[in-house]
Amino acid sequence: MVIPDRVIERLSGYRRHLRDWHAAGHAQIFSHELANLEGATPAQVRRDLMTIGYTGSPARGYDVVGLVGHIDEILKPEAGEGIALVGAGHLGGAILDYFGGRHAEYHVVAAFDIQPDRVNRVVHGHRCYSVDELEAVLAETPATVGILTVPAEAAQPLATRLVAAGVGGLVNFTAVRLQVPPGVYVENVDISLTVEKVAFFARTQRTRREAL
Amino acid sequence: MVIPDRVIERLSGYRRHLRDWHAAGHAQIFSHELANLEGATPAQVRRDLMTIGYTGSPARGYDVVGLVGHIDEILKPEAGEGIALVGAGHLGGAILDYFGGRHAEYHVVAAFDIQPDRVNRVVHGHRCYSVDELEAVLAETPATVGILTVPAEAAQPLATRLVAAGVGGLVNFTAVRLQVPPGVYVENVDISLTVEKVAFFARTQRTRREAL
DNA sequence: CCCTGTGAAACAGTTCACAGCG
DNA sequence: CGCTGTGAACTGTTTCACAGGG
Numbered sequence: 001m002v003i004p005d006r007v008i009e010r011l012s013g014y015r016r017h018l019r020d021w022h023a024a025g026h027a028q029i030f031s032h033e034l035a036n037l038e039g040a041t042p043a044q045v046r047r048d049l050m051t052i053g054y055t056g057s058p059a060r061g062y063d064v065v066g067l068v069g070h071i072d073e074i075l076k077p078e079a080g081e082g083i084a085l086v087g088a089g090h091l092g093g094a095i096l097d098y099f100g101g102r103h104a105e106y107h108v109v110a111a112f113d114i115q116p117d118r119v120n121r122v123v124h125g126h127r128c129y130s131v132d133e134l135e136a137v138l139a140e141t142p143a144t145v146g147i148l149t150v151p152a153e154a155a156q157p158l159a160t161r162l163v164a165a166g167v168g169g170l171v172n173f174t175a176v177r178l179q180v181p182p183g184v185y186v187e188n189v190d191i192s193l194t195v196e197k198v199a200f201f202a203r204t205q206r207t208r209r210e211a212l
Numbered sequence: 213m214v215i216p217d218r219v220i221e222r223l224s225g226y227r228r229h230l231r232d233w234h235a236a237g238h239a240q241i242f243s244h245e246l247a248n249l250e251g252a253t254p255a256q257v258r259r260d261l262m263t264i265g266y267t268g269s270p271a272r273g274y275d276v277v278g279l280v281g282h283i284d285e286i287l288k289p290e291a292g293e294g295i296a297l298v299g300a301g302h303l304g305g306a307i308l309d310y311f312g313g314r315h316a317e318y319h320v321v322a323a324f325d326i327q328p329d330r331v332n333r334v335v336h337g338h339r340c341y342s343v344d345e346l347e348a349v350l351a352e353t354p355a356t357v358g359i360l361t362v363p364a365e366a367a368q369p370l371a372t373r374l375v376a377a378g379v380g381g382l383v384n385f386t387a388v389r390l391q392v393p394p395g396v397y398v399e400n401v402d403i404s405l406t407v408e409k410v411a412f413f414a415r416t417q418r419t420r421r422e423a424l
Numbered sequence: 425c426c427c428t429g430t431g432a433a434a435c436a437g438t439t440c441a442c443a444g445c446g
Numbered sequence: 447c448g449c450t451g452t453g454a455a456c457t458g459t460t461t462c463a464c465a466g467g468g
Contacts, residue, residue, distance in 0.1 A: 006459075008412055012405045016387065030427070039389050043461055050429065058427040059468050075408055078415065083407065090306035090336075097302055098403060106407055124302075144418075145411050169414030171406055175228065177251050185413040187406055191310060193224045194383055194399055195295065195318055196287055199357050200220055201397040202381030203290065206356075218437075242449070254449095255439055262451065270449040271446050 003074070007048050013038045014045070015071045022064045030061035075105070077144075082109035084143035084167060086131065086158050087150035088123045089113075091173060095147060096124035109141045114154075131158070138165040147171045148178075215286070219260050225250045226257070227283045234276045242273035287317070289356075294321035296355035296379060298343065298370050299362035300335045301325075303385060307359060308336035321353045326366075343370070350377040359383045360390075 017037040021029055031042040031049075038045070049055070049062065054070045056062035083099060085092055088111050099108045111126045112134055113119055119130045129137050146162035148155055148170060155174040162170065169185040172178055175193070178186055229249035233241055243254040243261075250257070261267070261274065266282045268274035295311060297304055300323050311320045323338045324346055325331060331342045341349050358374035360367055360382060367386040374382065381397040384390055387405070390398055 003412075004459075005409070005413075008409050009405060012402075012408055013389065032427095037389075041461070043463095044459095046428065047430085047460075056428060057468085058429090058466085061427075075412060077411055081411060081415070090302060090309055094302035094306055095403060099407075104404065106404075106411060144414050145407055147407070167414075168418045169410035171403075171410050177225070177249075183417045185410055185417055187410050189401065189403075189406060190224075191307060191383075191401075192316065192318075193221060194401060195311075195357055195359070196224055197217070197220050198381035198383050198397055198399050199289055199293060199318060200215075200287060201217075202356050202379075203293070205395045205397055206380045216437075244449095253439070255441095256437095258450065259438075259452085268450060269446085270444085270451090273449075 001053065003051060007051055008075075010038060010040060010044075010048055011052065011071050012075060014048070015068055015075070018064050018068045018071075022068070027064055028060045028062065029064055029067075031056075034062070077106055080142065081144045082107055082141070083145045083147060084109060084134075084138060084162060084165075085111045085126075085147045085149065086134070086162065087113060087148060087154075087173075088115075088118050088126075088128050089149060092147070092149035093124045095149065096126050100125040106145070109143050110137050112137075134158075134161055135165050138162075138167075142166050145169050145171065147173070149173045152176050213265065215263055219263055220287070222250060222252065222256075222260055223264065223283050224287060226260070227280055227287070230276050230280045230283075234280070239276055240272045240274065241276055241279075243268075246274070289318055292354065293356045294319055294353070295357045295359060296321060296346075296350060296374060296377075297323045297338075297359045297361065298346070298374065299325060299360060299366075299385075300327075300330050300338075300340050301361060304359070304361035305336045307361065308338050312337040318357070321355050322349050324349075346370075346373055347377050350374075350379075354378050357381050357383065359385070361385045364388050 014034060017034065031045040035042045035045045052074060054067055083106055085095060085108055096108060096111060099106060108126050111123060111128045112131045113128050114131050118128045121128055144167060146167040148158060150158060152174050155176040156178060159170055159178045159180060163180055163184050172186055172188045175190055180186055226246060229246065243257040247254045247257045264286060266279055295318055297307060297320055308320060308323060311318060320338050323335060323340045324343045325340050326343050330340045333340055356379060358379040360370060362370060364386050367388040368390060371382055371390045371392060375392055375396055384398055384400045387402055392398055
């Protein structure tokens, strides 16, 4: 079963809304209701659920609990899947906070930094190792996802080391375009690029609105 | 001139590489060279430059300085464009650091928080106001982009207030799907969703690799 | 009726392939 | 030749529209 990128993103959103919906006392949901919650179209919801092989009933819609379970099966980490975070600065710290909470589906198995005042301390609820120990620590407690929140110049070498240590996907917060072997999935999160993009479209859409 | 989303993202990448290329002493660049740097195809580079109306020469390729200038004209903020950041916690602080640096194209005109120990202090190089003053401060120094790094429950009301205060685009770091009037551009950056997605594809691609 | 499931159409984005030119 | 510029083909995604069923 091949599931496209965008569908995976929406599934996670669907699941969040389904949990709220269930908490609000509903056992069933129609495609147009779920679409409203997620900001999608009913057809897209039905197509997505078809893609993952979940079927509802024309009379009652989709079973909320069953659908959440079905999405869980797709998104839930397998046993032993965890995150290695490299770079425990402000951004890394914010992410560590994030995955320290109980609501987190994934957990951080190891955090690394190079700064002496962070190494071998507990930073935002996670023990921080020296990057020198990266290979040794990940040999003990493997990780499948690596998060890079380091300065630009450190990104490529660390990405290479993470992949060599068995990481299969990277979330890259640096502006560097990483070179990785085929089969390693990289998602770039570039905040300055995002702001630039939002500013551009805010600008053009404002102009268009003013023209009306 | 209508420029799609993805093209804007790549333009920013092109510009970065063009600056390096220029610093390395080159005055011209061919589409396949720029494509290599950005991880795109030569055809895509040529198509993107066609979209923004920049032309090169078959003999010499594209003029590096001219192209950077052309991209600047598209992405450069107009006078008075700035960022309002709401939520000066760890994530907000990391972003404030980011836009405090000299390399930033955009700058933060105001940071807001609700916590007494942050309000009226300088947080990560930026004066932090109380969210109560949001309307008053943005009336003085308008912002075109709002960045939301607040807890989920605070996101929607603050988004509404930012838009009412004249913000035309939002970067939303919360998991909430914001309701905004038409014409306001929203970019969602959901870190837990991103990690989930990367984990999913790391998993499936590993499986596929093992099957070979 | 008003739903779901789904072929088929429409659309958007990317890549191909080649004319035209120095 | 090898490059750009671009119509045309292609690929992937979204939307339409309707058969089928309680």
